[in-house]
Amino acid sequence: MTESGKSPRIDxxxxxxxDSVRTLQTALQTKAKNEPAARxxxxxxxxxxxxxxxxxxxxxxxxxxxxxxxxxxxxxIEDYGRSAWLERLRQELTGKxxxxxPLLRVWIPKANxxxxxxxxxxxxxxxxxxxxxxxxxxxFDQDLFPWQYGFRTGLDAKMALRRIHFGITDRGAREVxxxxxxxxxxxxxxxxxxxCVARRxxxxxxxxxxxxxxxxxxxxxxxxGDRRSTEAKDRHRGTPQGGIISPLLANLYFRRFMLAWYQxxxxxxxxxEVVNYADDFVILCRPGQGEQAMSAMRGLMDRLGLTVNExxxxxxxxxxxRFDFLGYTxxxxxxxxxxxxxxxxxxxxxxxxxxxxxxxxxxxxxNALDIQSRIDHLNPMxxxxxxxxxxxxxxxxxxxxxxxxxxxxxxWLMRRRGKRGTGYRQYSDQFLYETLGLIRLLPTxxxxxxxxx
Numbered sequence: 001m002t003e004s005g006k007s008p009r010i011d012x013x014x015x016x017x018x019d020s021v022r023t024l025q026t027a028l029q030t031k032a033k034n035e036p037a038a039r040x041x042x043x044x045x046x047x048x049x050x051x052x053x054x055x056x057x058x059x060x061x062x063x064x065x066x067x068x069x070x071x072x073x074x075x076x077i078e079d080y081g082r083s084a085w086l087e088r089l090r091q092e093l094t095g096k097x098x099x100x101x102p103l104l105r106v107w108i109p110k111a112n113x114x115x116x117x118x119x120x121x122x123x124x125x126x127x128x129x130x131x132x133x134x135x136x137x138x139x140f141d142q143d144l145f146p147w148q149y150g151f152r153t154g155l156d157a158k159m160a161l162r163r164i165h166f167g168i169t170d171r172g173a174r175e176v177x178x179x180x181x182x183x184x185x186x187x188x189x190x191x192x193x194x195x196c197v198a199r200r201x202x203x204x205x206x207x208x209x210x211x212x213x214x215x216x217x218x219x220x221x222x223x224x225g226d227r228r229s230t231e232a233k234d235r236h237r238g239t240p241q242g243g244i245i246s247p248l249l250a251n252l253y254f255r256r257f258m259l260a261w262y263q264x265x266x267x268x269x270x271x272x273e274v275v276n277y278a279d280d281f282v283i284l285c286r287p288g289q290g291e292q293a294m295s296a297m298r299g300l301m302d303r304l305g306l307t308v309n310e311x312x313x314x315x316x317x318x319x320x321x322r323f324d325f326l327g328y329t330x331x332x333x334x335x336x337x338x339x340x341x342x343x344x345x346x347x348x349x350x351x352x353x354x355x356x357x358x359x360x361x362x363x364x365x366x367n368a369l370d371i372q373s374r375i376d377h378l379n380p381m382x383x384x385x386x387x388x389x390x391x392x393x394x395x396x397x398x399x400x401x402x403x404x405x406x407x408x409x410x411x412w413l414m415r416r417r418g419k420r421g422t423g424y425r426q427y428s429d430q431f432l433y434e435t436l437g438l439i440r441l442l443p444t445x446x447x448x449x450x451x452x453x
Contacts, residue, residue, distance in 0.1 A: 018051050018054065018055050020051045021051055021052055021055045021134060024046060024049075024052070024135070025134065025135075025137075025138045026138075028040070028135065028138045028139050029138035029139070029141070029142065031139075032138065032139040032140075032141075032142040032143070032200070033142045036142075036143075038200075039199070039200060039201070039202040040136075040139060040200060040201055040202060040203065041202045041203055042203060043135055043136065043201065043203040043206050044093075044203050044205040044206055046135050047093065047128075047131050047132055047135050047206065048090055048093045048094050050086070050090065052131050052134055052135065053086050053089065053090055053127065053131055054086065055131075055134060056127045056128070056130035056131035056133075056134060057082065057086060057127050057130075059130055060123065060126050060127050060130050060244075061074050065120070065126070066104075066106070066120055067104075067120075067122075067123070068101065068103070068104050068120050068121050068122030068123065068125070068126075069101055069102050069103070069104040069120075069122060069219050070101060070122050070124075072122060072123050072124070073123070074123065077123065086127075089124060089127065089128070093128070096205065098128070098209070099212060100121070100122075100125045100128075100209075100212050100213055100216050101121075101122045101124070101125060101216075102216060102217040102218060102219045102228065103119035103120060103121055103216050103217070103218045103219070103240055103242070103243075104119070104120040104218075104219055104220075104221070105117055105118070105119055105120075105218045105219065105220040105229075106118050106120060116241065117186070117241065118241055118242040119216075119218055119240030119241060119242040119243060120242050121213075121216075121240075121242065121243055121244075125213070126244055128209070129213065129243060129244040129245040130244050132206065132209070132210070132245060133244055133245055133248060136200075136201060136206070136248070137248060139200055139201075140200060140248060140251075140252060141153070143200065143252075143255065144251055144252075144255055145255060145258045145259075145276075147160075147163060147258070147273065147274060147275050147276060148251055148254065148255065148258065148276045148277075149163075149275070149276065149277045150247065150250075150251065150276065150277040150278035150280075151247035151248065151250075151251060151278065152251070157277055157326045157327075157388070158391055160275055160276075160277045160325075160326060161325065161326060161328055161330070161344055161391065163275050164275055164282065164284065164325065164330060165330070165342065165343070165344065167273055167275070167284035168284070168318065168330075168342050169342050171271075171273070171284070171286075172286060172287075173273070173284035173285055173286060173318070174285075174286065174287045174317065174318045174319075175285040175286070175287060175288070175289060175290030175293075175315060175316070175317055175318070176282050176283065176284055176285065176290070176315070176316040176318065176323055177272075177282060177283035177285065177290060177293050177294045177297060177313070177315055177316075178282055178312075178313065178314050178315075178316050178323045178324075178325070179281055179282065179283065179294075179297060179308065179313045180280075180308070180309040180312035180313050181279055181301070181306055181307065181308060181309060182306075182307040182308070182309040183307075184250065184279035184306065185238065185239055185240070185241045185246060185250055185279065186232075186237065186238040186239075186240075186241075187237050187238060187305070187306060187307060188237060188238060188239055188249070188250065188253045188305075188306075189236065189237055189304075189305040190211070190214050190215075190232075190236045190237060190238075191236065192253070192256070192304070192305065193214070193239070193249060193252070193253050194207065194210070194211060194214075196252045196253055196255070196256065197210060197249070197252065210245065210249075213240075213243060213245060214232060214238070214239060214249075215230075215232055215233040216232070216240070217229060217230045217232075217233070218230075218231065218232070218240075237305075247278070250278065250279065251278075253304075254276055254279075254281075256304055257274075257300055257301065257304060257306075258274060258276065260300050260303075260304075261274055261296075261297075261300065264296075264300075266293065266296050270285060270286075270289040270292055270293050270296070271285065271286040271289060272284065272285040272286075272289055272293040277326055280325065280326060282323070282325055283297060290315045290317070291315065294313070294315055318331060318332065319331065319332035319340070324347045324349065327346065327347055327349075327350040327388070327389065328344040328345065328346060328347055328350075328389075328391065328392070329344065329345055329346070329347040329348070330343075330344050331343075333345065333393075343392050343393070344391055344392040345392040345393055345394070345397070346389040346392070346394065346397055350385075350389060351397060351400075351401075354381075354382070354385045354401065355401075355404060357381055358378065358381070358382070358401075358404060358405050358408055359408060361374065361377050361378055361381070361408075362374065362378075362408040362409060362411065362412040363412070364412075364415050366412070367412075367415060367416045371413070371416075371436060372436075374409070374412065375436055375437055375438055378405060378409070378438065378439070379437070379438070379439040382401065382405060382439050382441065383439055385401075386398065386401075386441050398441035398442075399441075401441060402440055402441055405438065405439075406429065406432055406438065407422065409427075409432060409436075409438060410422055410423030410424060410426075410427045410432070411423060413426070413427055414426065
C-alpha cells in the first residue's frame with residue numbers, strides 16, 4: 001500500500017509469467033507510443049484469450065480480497081477446478097452473454113475518522129477487469145503525464161515526493177496549492193470518462209463492458225436485509241473504489257485536467273507544475289503565482305464536473321508553512337546543528353495512525369490468543385509502515401515506534417496473565433526481540449535529510 005488508506009497499486013508491468021501475454025502487451029504498448037492518435041478496434045478477442053484470462057486469474061488470486069455479493073471464494077474455484085472455471089468464463093465472453101453482478105458495498109475507516117465506501121466485485125468480474133486492464137493498460141499508460149504517479153508501473157508515491165522536492169529546491173517553488181477534490185472517484189462523469197476511453201478504444205464490446213461496470217448496482221448488507229442501489233447509473237457518475245479497472249479510469253479522467261492545465265498555458269504562464277497521485281495533487285508555483293494558480297484550478301475542475309473541497313484546499317507559502325502529501329510533511333526543517341533544509345518526514349497524522357493501530361492490536365480483547373499470533377500481527381504492520389515511511393530523518397521516529405510497540409506488548413503480556421504493571425522487569429528487551437521475535441526498526445546509518453536521496 002502507499003499511505004495507509006490508499007488503494008493498492010495495480011501492477012500491469014510487461015514482465016509476466018506468461019511470455020505470450022508479455023508479447024501482446026509489448027505490441028500494444030509500442031503501437032500506442034508510436035501512433036499517439038491511433039485507435040484500437042480489435043481488443044475483445046485478446047481479452048478472451050486463454051493465456052490472458054489465466055494471467056488475470058493468477059494476479060487476482062495473488063491479491064486475494066474478500067468475496068463479492070455471490071460469496072464465491074478462490075478456494076471454491078480451486079475445488080471446482082480452475083481450468084474449468086476459466087473456460088466457463090471464456091465461453092460467456094466469447095458468446096457475449098457476460099453481464100457483471102452487483103457490487104458488495106462495505107465501509108472502511110478513513111484517516112480523518114470518517115468512512116469510505118468500497119465496492120467489491122465478484123471474483124468473476126474481478127478476473128475480467130484484470131484481463132481488460134492487462135490489454136488496455138499498456139495503451140493508456142503511454143498517454144498519461146509523467147507527473148501522474150498513482151497506480152502506474154515503475155512509479156510510486158516516493159517518486160512524487162521527490163518531484164515535489166525538486167520543484168522546491170531546484171525550480172524555486174515557494175507557493176504550493178495543496179488541493180483536495182470532494183469524493184473524486186464517486187463523482188467522475190460517466191459520459192466524459194467514456195469519451196476519454198473511446199479516444200483510444202474503438203472496440204464496441206470493450207466499451208460496452210466498461211460502461212456496464214460503471215453502472216453496476218450496489219448491494220449493502222445489514223441485519224435488516226440487503227439494500228440494493230443503482231446510484232451510479234441514476235447519477236451517471238462514479239467509478240467504484242474497489243474495482244480493478246477503477247484506478248486506470250481515474251487516472252484517465254484526471255489526465256483531462258493535466259492536459260487543460262498545460263494546453264491553456266497555465267504551467268508556462270504561472271510557472272506552475274502539477275504533481276498528481278490518484279485523487280491527491282499539488283501545484284508548485286513560483287512566488288506570487290499561487291492565487292492565480294488556485295483560481296485557474298477551480299475553474300478547470302468546475303468545467304470537468306468535479307468539486308474542489310474548499311475546507312481542505314489551501315495556499316501554502318514556503319518556508320513559513322508546511323504541507324502534508326501522501327502521508328509525509330513537506331517543508332523547511334532544521335537539523336541538529338540548527339541549519340535549515342528542505343525535506344520530508346512522516347506526518348504527525350501518519351505516526352498517530354500507526355500508534356493507534358499498535359494500541360488496538362495489544363488490548364485485552366486479544367488476551368485469549370497465543371503470543372505468536374500477536375507478534376505475527378504486529379510485525380507486518382510495523383514493517384510495512386516503516387517500508388513506506390523511510391524517507392527523510394526517521395531515526396527518532398523509529399525509536400519512538402520501537403519503544404511504544406515494546407511497551408504495549410509488555411502491558412499486553414502482563415494483562416494476559418491477569419497482572420498489572422508495565423512489565424519492564426518481567427520482560428526484557430532481549431526477551432521481546434530475540435525470544436518472541438518482535439520487529440525492531442533499525443535506524444539508518446545516516447538520516448536522509450531530504451527526498452532526493
